[in-house]
Amino acid sequence: MRRFPIIAALAALVLALAVLPVFARPAVVSAAKVPPVALAVPRPVAARFPSLDPEADTAHALLRELAATYRLLDGVTIRIGATPRGEQAVAYYAQSEIVVSPDHAASLRKIVRHEIWHIIDWRDNGRIDWGESLPPANAADYLK
Numbered sequence: 001m002r003r004f005p006i007i008a009a010l011a012a013l014v015l016a017l018a019v020l021p022v023f024a025r026p027a028v029v030s031a032a033k034v035p036p037v038a039l040a041v042p043r044p045v046a047a048r049f050p051s052l053d054p055e056a057d058t059a060h061a062l063l064r065e066l067a068a069t070y071r072l073l074d075g076v077t078i079r080i081g082a083t084p085r086g087e088q089a090v091a092y093y094a095q096s097e098i099v100v101s102p103d104h105a106a107s108l109r110k111i112v113r114h115e116i117w118h119i120i121d122w123r124d125n126g127r128i129d130w131g132e133s134l135p136p137a138n139a140a141d142y143l144k
């Protein structure tokens with residue numbers, strides 16, 4: 001019984017649309033005033049969330065590009081997330097993971113192109129010995 005008013009409203013609307021003269025276009029616009037329940041069409045989840053995190057998508061693309069260019073980057077992962085001490089990004093080289101703060105100021109490209117070298121530094125000889133001046137002068141030695 002509680003549905004009756006909505007059904008009645010829809011029936012009235014259908015009837016009104018059916019008998020409206022063609023020139024009475026504004027009446028169609030008034031259909032938007034029908035309660036949302038009557039007009040809500042469920043959308044697929046994918047349509048509401050075309051991408052969960054576009055910046056993460058960009059980070060993954062940058063990493064893929066660099067892994068196709070340089071050796072020693074197989075299996076490295078990257079994500080956007082919390083970093084210690086408010087760092088813009090951090091390379092967990094032993095875990096092969098790069099984390100970029102969502103609050104980073106430098107460009108994502110610049111950050112990824114820096115952080116990968118901490119991982120290459122580590123994988124190269126099991127030591128971190130290149131410091132922060134990255135990429136290293138001999139970066140070309142690591143081209144694929």
Ligand SMILES: [Zn+2]
Binds near residue numbers: 114118132
């Ligand atoms: Zn660094």
